[in-house]
Amino acid sequence: MSAFRHTLMGRLLADPLAVFAMAIIALLVVSALLADVIAPHDPSAMNLADRFASPSATYWMGTDNLGRDTFSRLLQGGRIALYVALTAVSIAGLIGLILGMLAGFGPRWLDNALLFFFDTLRAYPTIILALALAALMPRGLGTVIIVVVITSFAEYGRVVRTQTLSLKNAEFILAERAMGASFARIVFHHILPNVLGPFFILAAMNLPVVITIEAGMSFLGIGVPPGTPSWGATLKDGFDYIRTTPWILLSGGLPLILATLGFTFLGEALRDQLDPRLRKTR
Amino acid sequence: MLRYTFQRIVLALAIVFFAISALYTVMITLPGDPTTVLLGPRATAEIRADFRERMGLDNPIHVQIAHFWGRILSGDMGTDFNRNRPVADSVFSALPHTVALVFGAIFWSASLGILLGAFSADNRGSWLDRISGVLSVAFIAAPSFVVALYSLLVFSVWLRWFPTIGAGEPGDIMSRLYHLALPSFAIGLAWVGYVARIVRASMLEALGENYIRTARAFGLPRRTVIYNYALRVAILPAVQVLGVGIGGMLSSAVFAEIVFSRPGLGSLIYDSVSGRNYPVVMGAMLVAIGFFVTCALIADLINAALDPRHRSQR
């Protein structure tokens, strides 16, 4: 296992795009973890004397309509983005993993029912469903996570199901079963390790999507509570003052683009290394 | 083909039915008092009581869902109490704008994506191919609403090449297209990446097939072989991807409509959510999901019709 990880890391380091992606992600993670230490200002402190300040030595990316330091707010925004992405992807992945294995192992009617369930969930356009649910639920990160989980776990379920089905009747598993291996042994020793490769690739590819959804929902005002320094909220401020202070918009989009690029390129590189067969569009 | 078409249509109808029913159930159970959802916050207590009686809101949930579909099928989607008119009017006056936006996006992504993908496959391994590969991934990764915001800032606010708001003069096609160009590009950019990648991949696969060797062995011109024989096969998966992608484009359309202040389903839902105008939210959701499922179905059927090989696959 360690040899495998070593070679995987080695191969990733040989790919300039993967190195670029990992550098960006490392930068994001470090700046999110150390946001309080790095931030030159309190991200929520209003300084009405310095409203709409242009970028300067004091305010690297200027200030917004309430005189809050954009750079400090973006650092905090990274925290929110990573928190939502990791939580939502973990929950959606876990649900998808369980349902996918159930569909793969279960009787035919259950498989068909779950497939239909997955197809039905995929019929909801994410942001439109988010808007509809936002009308019913309180504003907050919990709602964001629930929306993401609802709209994304079906995809994990489908991938895990396909993978399980193709493994279930593989010869080495039939042999194990013939020798009387328990169901749990087959699942944990054989199916799970083989399912995890495509599963993690999908999860890596999903991180930037989730980050975008969080920012999008916050931009629409149905994400983070008012005043929270999410990237989407900063973009909304920038949009409101697009003609007067374009730097808020410009700098607000920057970390979001960097984050999605970084995670997407890393996901691509991982996929190329782990499973060249999985080369599909998404 | 007929049997296949029938199967797909039934499945699509079932999906719409369950998706909407589930949403309706959540809508009338979650906020506590369903009359708020269905009548809006401004309704008085008497109106609520009367409505509760008339709609049978004390019935079990499945009966209520049956009633809901009964009303929908008879053409009654409720009342838009902000504008004092039927929900159907609000929704169907917004729909064409969104449809135009989505098809504009498909136009961008299909034309640029196929061009980029075919070109990459034709020049496989060259530095242009590599650049186009990195660009495709970057297009896919870039959040569409940031693309919309940045293109609004650069092309409309700074350069003033395109209008900042609205959908153009009614009846004036050129004005409509002019207003459509930038927002549909913002939505389509990600799909340029998707289409380019899938066309490149399936084109390379097709170029390795025996029938391409046959075509070359018969001396057909290189152009014919690549852009007619190989591309024709390679486009098929792109059609499917765009069909399924319409769901994503509808989400992006919400942002594009808000950023460019355009009318449409997205901005209608957005406004209705802020105004707690639940019947409109419900109606717009129904139409949005129906539109998406229909498009995915059509893409599926087009694919089956274009590919004479496996019409009954999947």
Added chain:
Amino acid sequence: MSEALKVEDLSVHYDTREGALQALRDVSITVPEGGIVGVVGESGCGKSTLINALLQLLPENATIPAGRITLQGEDVTRAGTRRLRQMRGQEISVVFQDPMTSLNPVLSIGRQMRDIQYRQQGSRAAKDSRSAAMLGRVGIPDPVGKLAAYPHELSGGMRQRVAIAMAALMRPRVLIADEPTTALDATLEVQIIELLKELQQEIGCAILFISHHLGVIAELCDRVVVMYAGVAVEEGPVADVFLRPGHPYTIKLIECDPGKLKEKVTDLPSIPGSLPDLTDPPAGCIFRPRCDRATEICATPPPRKGLNGAHWAACHHAKVDKA
């Protein structure tokens, strides 16, 4: 007698990570006008490289370090792209092995046949009627209706007839048949062989027939070239080569032909050993590692021993025919 197709000392190498893979070495084949020459050998003997070289459709990593290919006196290895495209389909054409995959699945048969005639003057209707006439000639029922059909709508035998019709459409001078009957069952095989013979008579073309099936070669060809691991090891009139083989490989090949088996056996006979590594071929005779007659002398390049008239074998131990 003039030659329709002449291959002289042709070598083809592929650049690979392990070095140059010598797919063909000093192969010479002559197909006279109107003649039918067979090439026989197992998979891996260089048959597809030979076909690709003849059509100049070798992959990008292939090089031709030595040799000439002349089609009716013209060296195709020196021909420009434009001239090559002119030759393909018009002067030299090919029936490929697998009719399932060698026809484009998303274009109708009529469209594919019309495309082949793209250089011809004339209306679409004229081209279509020419296609239909050829389809009828190769024994396809309702040829006009079949123009609108897609390949997957036809049976395997019908598809192969379509492929033959496409190859014969422009009345080429040389027709290459690449295992055209391998994918078919025995009755269809006989029909296709008969069809090829008839067409050859009508068009007057030469045929280079490539197969691993000895019976078909014996049935159809005048001469045969036996190939092993990219080298021509024996050549001669069909009857001489098959009845009095001179090269140990040919002898093994004939022994292992399932068609020759008289009794039921559980395992099909096969030649022991495997193909040599062509990036580093053995010195001397290429068959030496698998040959049970090999002696020290076989480590030196074997001469082409004339056996009887035009029959020769590249083996130190080959004996001159007494007959």
